[in-house]
Amino acid sequence: MPIEKHVTYCRICEPLCGLIATVEDGRLQSLRPDPDHPLSRGQACPKGIAFTDIQNDPDRVLHPLKRNAAGEFERVAWEQALDDIASRLRGIPHDEIGIYFGNPAAFSYSHALWAIGFAKGLGTKHLYGPGSQDTNSRFVASSLLYGSVVQLPFPDLPRTDFLLMVGANPLVSHGSAVCAPRIKDHLSAIVRRGGRVVVVDPRRTETARAYEHLAVRPDGDAWLLLSLLHVVFAEGLADEAAIARQSTGIDLIRTAAAAYSPEDTEAITGVPADDVRRVARDFAAARSAVAYGRTGSCLGRNATLVCFLIDVLTLVTGNLDRAGGALFSRGVIPAEDIAERAGMASYAGAKSRLGGFPDVLGAFPAALMADEITTPGKGRMRALIVTAGNPVLSVPDGKALSEAFGRLDLMVSIDIYVNETNRHADYVLPATTWLEREDYPIGVSSAAPTTFIQATEAVVPAYGEARPDWQIIDDIARRAGIGMFHIGPLRRLAGLTTKVPIRLTPRPMIETLLRLGSYGDRFGLRRGGLNPRKLRENPHGIVLSEHAATGRINDAVRHRNRKVRLDPPEIAAELARLTPYVDADFPLKLIGMRELRSHNSWQHNAPTLMKGKRRHAARINPADASAAGIVDGAPVRIRSRYGEIETVALLTDEVGPGTVAVPHGWGHEGGSWKLANKSGGANVNQLMSTAIEDIERLAGMAHLNGVPVVVEAGEDRRER
Numbered sequence: 153m154p155i156e157k158h159v160t161y162c163r164i165c166e167p168l169c170g171l172i173a174t175v176e177d178g179r180l181q182s183l184r185p186d187p188d189h190p191l192s193r194g195q196a197c198p199k200g201i202a203f204t205d206i207q208n209d210p211d212r213v214l215h216p217l218k219r220n221a222a223g224e225f226e227r228v229a230w231e232q233a234l235d236d237i238a239s240r241l242r243g244i245p246h247d248e249i250g251i252y253f254g255n256p257a258a259f260s261y262s263h264a265l266w267a268i269g270f271a272k273g274l275g276t277k278h279l280y281g282p283g284s285q286d287t288n289s290r291f292v293a294s295s296l297l298y299g300s301v302v303q304l305p306f307p308d309l310p311r312t313d314f315l316l317m318v319g320a321n322p323l324v325s326h327g328s329a330v331c332a333p334r335i336k337d338h339l340s341a342i343v344r345r346g347g348r349v350v351v352v353d354p355r356r357t358e359t360a361r362a363y364e365h366l367a368v369r370p371d372g373d374a375w376l377l378l379s380l381l382h383v384v385f386a387e388g389l390a391d392e393a394a395i396a397r398q399s400t401g402i403d404l405i406r407t408a409a410a411a412y413s414p415e416d417t418e419a420i421t422g423v424p425a426d427d428v429r430r431v432a433r434d435f436a437a438a439r440s441a442v443a444y445g446r447t448g449s450c451l452g453r454n455a456t457l458v459c460f461l462i463d464v465l466t467l468v469t470g471n472l473d474r475a476g477g478a479l480f481s482r483g484v485i486p487a488e489d490i491a492e493r494a495g496m497a498s499y500a501g502a503k504s505r506l507g508g509f510p511d512v513l514g515a516f517p518a519a520l521m522a523d524e525i526t527t528p529g530k531g532r533m534r535a536l537i538v539t540a541g542n543p544v545l546s547v548p549d550g551k552a553l554s555e556a557f558g559r560l561d562l563m564v565s566i567d568i569y570v571n572e573t574n575r576h577a578d579y580v581l582p583a584t585t586w587l588e589r590e591d592y593p594i595g596v597s598s599a600a601p602t603t604f605i606q607a608t609e610a611v612v613p614a615y616g617e618a619r620p621d622w623q624i625i626d627d628i629a630r631r632a633g634i635g636m637f638h639i640g641p642l643r644r645l646a647g648l649t650t651k652v653p654i655r656l657t658p659r660p661m662i663e664t665l666l667r668l669g670s671y672g673d674r675f676g677l678r679r680g681g682l683n684p685r686k687l688r689e690n691p692h693g694i695v696l697s698e699h700a701a702t703g704r705i706n707d708a709v710r711h712r713n714r715k716v717r718l719d720p721p722e723i724a725a726e727l728a729r730l731t732p733y734v735d736a737d738f739p740l741k742l743i744g745m746r747e748l749r750s751h752n753s754w755q756h757n758a759p760t761l762m763k764g765k766r767r768h769a770a771r772i773n774p775a776d777a778s779a780a781g782i783v784d785g786a787p788v789r790i791r792s793r794y795g796e797i798e799t800v801a802l803l804t805d806e807v808g809p810g811t812v813a814v815p816h817g818w819g820h821e822g823g824s825w826k827l828a829n830k831s832g833g834a835n836v837n838q839l840m841s842t843a844i845e846d847i848e849r850l851a852g853m854a855h856l857n858g859v860p861v862v863v864e865a866g867e868d869r870r871e872r
């Protein structure tokens with residue numbers, strides 16, 4: 153069979169870089185960056201290229217697996233697996249069935265939609281995802297400010313003169329909650345045109361090293377932002393006209409910020425007052441400026457407040473909804489609009505069974521999962537479906553969660569590997585990879601400074617017996633008599649789909665949205681508009697507008713008066729109780745970090761990414777190490793009030809005294825991934841708390857940054 157070249161795009165993270173797949177006899181031979189992609193222009197990162205290892209990984213799950221009486225997995229036929237799962241689900245009340253979907257679901261046009269549709273069909277509160285370990289505080293800040301969880305302002309990178317990044321490391325992450333291929337070029341261009349890039353982070357990250365760095369102490373972001381606002385107001389630098397035009401409730405912020413002069417907060421933030429004053433003045437004076445926060449800003453004890461204040465800084469300096477500032481966008485495929493209309497874009501529409509946490513996009517804090525399984529009472533979670541997720545490594549206290557799985561009546565996983573979570577499952581069902589499915593960009597792709605769309609077909613047929621995640625979820629639902637999408641206007645269809653042989657499938661649904669969207673052809677009514685044929689004729693994608701639109705605030709803000717609300721009572725309460733979190737027994741503060749060749753917990757079995765004897769290591773300041781008798785490269789034990797781990801010490805001044813940085817997603821054991829199991833390391837989330845009082849109130853965020861710890865010399869188990 154001839155060698156084929158297929159144009160496609162990567163679906164691991166936000167840039168969605170263009171790729172060329174070489175395929176022979178239905179098997180992937182290699183992935184290369186696509187030189188003709190209009191935005192990524194021949195660039196892709198090691199994770200995208202190394203996906204060949206994962207696609208062809210002999211450790212992949214390619215057939216349905218069932219746990220036998222001896223506790224081992226054995227191959228089983230699809231029909232048998234689906235029938236048994238459905239029949240067992242039929243015996244469990246719908247509100248006691250849960251679903252957890254992992255991060256890869258967000259990069260598929262169908263997966264998250266079907267997972268949420270399944271939960272809505274059940275009417276269960278047990279919907280969990282990565283958001284409570286990653287982004288939900290950002291969504292909640294949007295809900296409070298703009299009246300919509302799905303309106304996420306993003307930085308206008310190609311036009312800004314001042315980019316202030318809080319807890320973001322785009323030279324490693326390649327941009328999160330913003331879809332901007334070649335983000336490094338964007339940052340360099342800001343400096344080249346005379347602008348500034350300032351990184352607020354406790355660690356001198358790869359991005360901080362390349363630009364300016366404000367080394368804030370872990371969990372000090374709220375105080376730093378209030379001090380920046382303090383200077384803006386105290387020195388008359390605010391854009392009062394923009395504030396009056398775009399917002400209501402500024403008095404709350406003005407009054408709160410007055411109490412946080414940079415001199416007062418210096419002891420908490422660790423940032424010299426003069427530096428804060430200088431940055432505030434320069435930010436306000438810049439021709440255009442934008443404050444942008446990412447994962448690091450979402451994981452502290454004041455996560456929603458921090459996300460809120462980041463946008464406030466942009467607004468009060470007159471930079472919201474203007475070129476070079478923060479922009480709102482509407483997806484080319486208007487999935488957000490539909491989510492809002494269908495009632496899927498909810499915040500605080502329901503409360504969790506334990507702790508009374510508000511839902512965010514229908515989901516609840518994943519840190520509660522273990523207790524939701526083990527705490528008796530109506531609505532206790534008795535069955536769980538996990539799709540493309542590994543919560544044992546991604547939520548606090550994975551050991552407790554692993555133990556809790558034993559109390560489930562049924563656990564089903566849809567995945568490409570047996571991992572630390574689904575090794576406890578009754579069934580592991582093989583899912584297709586992103587190269588084995590067609591796709592359209594929805595969700596994150598709307599946060600794009602350049603409006604662009606690309607569609608792709610599957611570039612290889614499904615390996616083995618793998619099936620698309622949406623189809624597996626749908627098959628389970630149909631056999632178990634669960635009506636999918638029991639939400640809003642789709643409710644009527646829900647009942648119908650279980651009774652008559654019609655099947656909602658993602659492709660016609662999304663293609664209809666594409667054609668009805670802002671750039672769509674309206675089924676022939678708009679000449680030159682987008683339709684599936686046009687996308688097929690332009691396989692490298694189409695740039696629809698060099699710059700995302702400005703002047704969208706009236707459309708984006710959903711509050712009745714169309715103004716940004718700066719004084720919601722939830723934020724007033726957060727400001728009133730803002731207190732530094734200290735634990736005298738655990739004087740150091742731990743933060744998480746990303747690595748260039750890791751993506752959460754699922755790429756440590758790719759030999760290309762694990763080359764060079766990669767090791768998990770805790771970054772410790774030499775002064776702290778010396779005080780604890782720890783030497784470089786030696787084992788270190790890290791203890792918190794909730795657990796302890798052992799890994800290797802990497803002494804470095806990239807973290808200041810008092811800060812320890814540990815990569816997440818390590819500590820593999822017991823899965824099918826042999827190389828990952830051998831890679832060592834520890835699960836940093838074992839140090840984190842699942843206690844209700846430690847979960848952030850507004851967004852249900854796990855407290856993963858600024859966690860009080862101590863470090864001690866570990867036991868040297870190396871062979872002598």
Ligand code: SF4
Binds near residue numbers: 165169197198199326
């Ligand atoms: S940056 Fe993200 S989208 Fe681009 S190649 Fe790497 S993993 Fe894929």
